[in-house]
Amino acid sequence: MKIPETRGSISSALFAALAKDPETAGAELDGLYQLAAGHLAGTGDIIGDEDIQLSLFCLYELHYSGLDGVSDGWEWEPDLIRVRRLIEEPFEAALRAAARQAAGNFELPAGVAMTSDAVADVLFGLAATETGPSVSRYVAKKASVDQLKEFLIHKSVYQLKEADPHTWAIPRLTGRAKAALVEIQADEYGGGRPERMHSALFARTMRGLGLDDSYGAYLDAVPAVSLASVNLMSLCGLNRRLRGAIAGHLAIYEMTSSQPNRFYGNGFRRHGFAADITHYFDEHVEADAVHEQIAGRDLAGGLVEAEPSLLADVLFGATAVMAIDSRLSAHLMSSWEAGETSLRAAAPAAA
Amino acid sequence: MNSEQQRTGVDQESAAGSIVVCPDGPLIVRGEFEIVTPSGDAVPRERQTVALCRCGASAIKPYCDGTHKMIKFRTEPPAG
Numbered sequence: 001m002k003i004p005e006t007r008g009s010i011s012s013a014l015f016a017a018l019a020k021d022p023e024t025a026g027a028e029l030d031g032l033y034q035l036a037a038g039h040l041a042g043t044g045d046i047i048g049d050e051d052i053q054l055s056l057f058c059l060y061e062l063h064y065s066g067l068d069g070v071s072d073g074w075e076w077e078p079d080l081i082r083v084r085r086l087i088e089e090p091f092e093a094a095l096r097a098a099a100r101q102a103a104g105n106f107e108l109p110a111g112v113a114m115t116s117d118a119v120a121d122v123l124f125g126l127a128a129t130e131t132g133p134s135v136s137r138y139v140a141k142k143a144s145v146d147q148l149k150e151f152l153i154h155k156s157v158y159q160l161k162e163a164d165p166h167t168w169a170i171p172r173l174t175g176r177a178k179a180a181l182v183e184i185q186a187d188e189y190g191g192g193r194p195e196r197m198h199s200a201l202f203a204r205t206m207r208g209l210g211l212d213d214s215y216g217a218y219l220d221a222v223p224a225v226s227l228a229s230v231n232l233m234s235l236c237g238l239n240r241r242l243r244g245a246i247a248g249h250l251a252i253y254e255m256t257s258s259q260p261n262r263f264y265g266n267g268f269r270r271h272g273f274a275a276d277i278t279h280y281f282d283e284h285v286e287a288d289a290v291h292e293q294i295a296g297r298d299l300a301g302g303l304v305e306a307e308p309s310l311l312a313d314v315l316f317g318a319t320a321v322m323a324i325d326s327r328l329s330a331h332l333m334s335s336w337e338a339g340e341t342s343l344r345a346a347a348p349a350a351a
Numbered sequence: 352m353n354s355e356q357q358r359t360g361v362d363q364e365s366a367a368g369s370i371v372v373c374p375d376g377p378l379i380v381r382g383e384f385e386i387v388t389p390s391g392d393a394v395p396r397e398r399q400t401v402a403l404c405r406c407g408a409s410a411i412k413p414y415c416d417g418t419h420k421m422i423k424f425r426t427e428p429p430a431g
Contacts, residue, residue: 117374124375128420187398196397258417262410283397289415290402293373 001061001216002068008051010036014058014083018070022077029079036086046094047324052087053224053231057157059084060234064161065215088235095232095320102323103315104129113308116176116301123248123296126318127255135329136260138336139267148268149209150342152202153218154328158230159202160215163188165233166250172243173299175306180298184250184291198287201280205268208277221343225331229324236317244313245320247303251295252318256325257288375426377402377415386413 006012013035017028036055043049061067062075074080106126114122139151163185170181190196203213212218236246265281275282300318304311335342368382380401386394394413402415406424409416 121374124420183400187400191399259421262416285416286402286411286414287398289377289417290379290398290400292417293371293376293379293402294400297373 001065001219002214003070004054004058004216004219006051007054008039010039010051011055011058014055017080018058018067018074021071022073022080026079029077029083033079033083033086036083040087040090043090046087046090047098047228047327048224050224052091053227054219056084056087056091056231057219057227057234059087060231060238061216063234063238064164088239091228091231092235095235095323096316098323098327099316099319102319102326108311108315114301114304114311116297116305119301119304119311119314120251120293120296122315123251123300123318124255124292126315126322127252130256130322130326135332136263138333140263140270141267143267143336145209145271147336148271149211151264151332152206152209152211153221153343154226154332156202156206156211156213156218157216157222157226158233160199160213162198162202165230165237166246168237169243169246172240173247173303176302177247177299177306180294180302181247181250184254184294184299187287187291198280198283201283205277205280208273223331223342223344225324225328229321229328232320232324242313242317244303244307244310245317247295247300247310248314248317248319249321250317251292251300251314252321254288254292254295256322258285258292261285261288372426373402375424376405376419378405379403 003015003018004011006015010032013028013032017025017032020028036052039051040046043052046052058067059080062070062080066072066075103126106129108122135151139148143151166181167185170178170185173181186192188198190198190200194200206213233246233249236242236249261281261284265278265285268278268281300314304314332342366382368380368384371379371381373379380403381399386396386401388394404412404415404419405426406419406422408418408422408424410418
């Protein structure tokens with residue numbers, strides 16, 4: 001991925017360090033750590049912090065496709081992992097606080113071991129409580145072509161590597177939960193046909209609207225909360241202790257997908273875009289109606305049956321994605337209803 | 352049959368497929384099978400494991416599109 005524009009002192013210091021070899025960047029890394037520690041002590045809203053979310057996104061990217069011109073040796077550099085963990089700790093705390101709020105007065109049945117069916121029930125129940133502003137209805141009925149492009153740009157940060165963060169969890173699971181995740185992921189990755197990978201279908205939709213489909217092309221355009229939604233997945237995917245959370249995340253993600261994707265497709269059809277461009281959305285209407293059953297019952301439910309102590313984290317992952325999604329939706333809707341762009345000012349024009 | 356199969360009477364290893372009856376939801380069908388129209392033509396199928404609509408409200412029948420959740424489809428009679 002192309003290294004993005006900096007968004008403050010931490011991302012500047014990070015990119016300055018990454019420009020060197022890991023062996024010769026000791027001073028830069030110390031400086032970066034001190035800078036990040038000082039900044040974190042003073043930030044009131046880490047989820048909306050542009051500098052922090054961009055830095056964390058780039059730190060995680062070293063584990064995915066890497067950063068252009070940056071040595072692969074950085075991936076497991078202890079002093080850089082130390083910086084990542086420094087950021088991850090308050091980020092996770094903020095996510096847990098937001099997740100608790102999203103859960104509202106939802107209470108678990110106390111003192112009983114939950115069956116996989118009961119876990120699926122709880123997750124479907126949570127997904128049904130989602131009451132945030134409806135981006136999908138706006139896209140279906142009102143969004144202009146420029147707003148459709150903005151919508152794709154926000155999504156592109158994740159959808160061009162769709163499914164990758166959850167794949168980290170496969171070797172951390174066993175038995176029924178593992179088989180379930182592999183079954184879902186095989187479908188996400190096109191069942192052996194690269195042109196049918198969901199990320200490839202999304203790229204086709206982007207090209208259909210004249211957008212650049214190279215990974216990270218619009219990173220500079222998306223605000224912190226869009227990056228935070230992907231950082232949440234990377235945090236839960238890359239930390240084995242959070243395997244319950246990544247399972248819960250995927251379950252809610254699938255459970256809140258089929259109907260919105262139908263609306264998204266309708267929005268693109270309304271502007272005359274053809275079936276090859278709406279295919280990405282149409283595919284998700286059908287695929288996610290399968291995946292939500294498997295993710296709720298076999299993945300999340302199977303995991304809780306095997307490891308009952310992970311129930312709380314399953315619910316954390318589930319409610320965290322609801323909290324972040326509703327914050328992103330609120331940002332999109334307030335921008336569009338005010339007739340403004342939802343992208344960052346410094347962004348390359350969407351049109 | 353091995354001893355496990357003798358006990359259960361089901362040869363799980365060689366079962367050609369399975370149908371999962373999802374509470375308040377679709378039928379998840381796995382394994383080797385064909386979906387055909389009454390005249391025997393293949394119904395387009397894009398994935399190995401499918402969810403078949405059983406609430407009747409899907410817009411993409413025979414497949415499920417999650418609409419059962421909107422119409423509060425229930426597969427069990429109400430308690431009491």
